[in-house]
Amino acid sequence: MGAGKSMKIYLAGPDVFLPDAVEIGRRKAQICAQHGLTGLYPLDNSVDREAATASLMIFKGNEAMMExxxxxxxxxxxxxxxxxxxxxxxxxxxxxxxxxxxxxxxNDPVSYAERAARHYQVVTTADGRLIDAEGLTVEDFGLPDNLMMMHALDLHGAPLLTPKAPPADIWRDLTTFEACVRLAAAHAQRLPGPL
Amino acid sequence: MGAGKSMKIYLAGPDVFLPDAVEIGRRKAQICAQHGLTGLYPLDNSVDREAATASLMIFKGNEAMMExxxxxxxxxxxxxxxxxxxxxxxxxxxxxxxxxxxxxxxNDPVSYAERAARHYQVVTTADGRLIDAEGLTVEDFGLPDNLMMMHALDLHGAPLLTPKAPPADIWRDLTTFEACVRLAAAHAQRLPGPL
Incomplete structure (x- = not known):
């Protein structure tokens, strides 16, 4: 990144569903700013939620922000x-x-297979596969979530960051978020010019 | 699409987790072929699931297939x-x-808000918002799932297809899948040349 242009980061997450969504977005954007970056938070798109086209307006706003x-x-x-x-x-x-x-x-470092077993009845078949009550395979590669997302991060950015143990408030603790911001800032500094 | 080139369709879904995943993929590809299209099913990527790099190999195979x-x-x-x-x-x-x-x-035509209320304790706040037991907003636009996916289909292809009522076997009934294949075939015919 050139010194004159700040890397813009789309801040995705279910944070927008929190009762204090606006405050969380403000804190996330502030952490980005402390590292010289610009955080774009979906709630920045002000939409009349009562309008018949509200959900489409939110989609278009988010897509434009991602672009x-x-x-x-x-x-x-x-x-x-x-x-x-x-x-x-x-x-x-x-x-x-x-x-x-x-x-x-x-903010939950447990493997997908272990977490699925907390929510559903998971058993091991005779040939060693994990399956749920419907007989569908439970992905069991030791990864924290579906392999498509986990390896997308590995290959299109950086491996998923997790805390060693879940923080007291998994929806509001931003320690691991800030570690991501540091990675982004380091990446921005390595780039020779504007993206 | 030119007459000499068949539109290739990536067949995404949790179908790959079914015990009869290979057979479902064969049936889906066959339906595509009946409409003059080529279905690409992720299990076509043969990977040794015991290898240490199995999940990464699956990711790379799927990404190449999507490309x-x-x-x-x-x-x-x-x-x-x-x-x-x-x-x-x-x-x-x-x-x-x-x-x-x-x-x-x-294959489940119910709205997201209604389905969430089947899985979790959902209540209405004094100001009319739906929230779950953790206080997080339950998206309530009458759509079958999160608005990002639903409007992505509207704007990048065609609106989500659903049956009027769930079929007896939601994992194996391919009626609504075939309706998507028909849409793809109609789209392929409208295009003037190779994609």
Whole structure:
């Protein structure tokens, strides 16, 4: 990145569903600024939620924000089940497809297979596969979530960051988020010119 | 599409986790062939699942398959929770980011808010928002899943296809899948030349 242009980072995550979503976004953007970067938080798109086209307006706002960003930091903390929030996962895929820098973190360091077993009845078959009650395979590579997202980070950015143990408030502790911001800042400094 | 070149469609979905995953893939590819299209099914990538690098090899195989495809048909039937399979959602985002034709279906036509309320304790706040037991907002736009995926289909392909009622076997009924294939075939015919 050139010295005159700050790397823009799309701040994806189920954070937007928190009752204090605006405050979390403000803190995330502030951490980016402390590292010389610009954080773009989806709630920055002000939309009338009562309008018939509200959800489409939110989509268009988020897509335009992703287009304008150089990178994504995705909060992949599990959301209503053993995997990350679907909207966040879509956005990670979109940014990978656009060739942007992909970074992510989760505040739950447990493996997917272990987490699935907490939510569902998981058994081992005679030939050693893990399956759920419907007979569907439980992915068991020791990764924290589905391999597509985990290796997308490995190959399109940096490996998923996790704390050693879950923090007391998994929705509001930004320690691991800040570690992602540091990675982005280091990446921005290595680049010779504007993206 | 030119007459000499068949549109290639990446067949994304949690189908790969079924005990009869290979047979489902064969049937999906056969339906594509009946409509003059080529279906690419992730299990076509043969990987030694015991190898230390198995998950990375699967990722690379799937990404290469997506790169070679002109379109995606994503099975967004809810998987281990109220939303679609995370791997499938990532792939839908990736293909949207690559500018490919995005089609999708679900065999569960219920709205996200209604489905979330089946899995979790959902209540209405004094100001009319739906929230879960952790206080996080439950998206309530009447859509079958997170708005990012739903409007991605609207704007990058065609609206999500759903049956009027869930079929008896939501994992193996391919009626709505075939409707997506018909849409893809119609799209292929409208295009003037090779993609």
């Amino acid at each position: 304008s960003a150089d990178a994504i930091i995705a909060n992949l903390t599990p959301f209503r089940g053993p995997s990350a929030d679907a909207g966040t996962v879509y956005e990670l895929g979109y940014m990978a497809g656009r060739g942007k820098l992909c970074l992510g973190y989760t | 070679s495809a002109d379109a995606i048909i994503a099975n967004l039937t809810p998987f281990r929770g109220p939303s679609a399979d995370a791997g499938t959602v990532y792939e839908l985002g990736y293909m949207a980011g690559r500018g490919k034709l995005c089609l999708g279906y679900t």
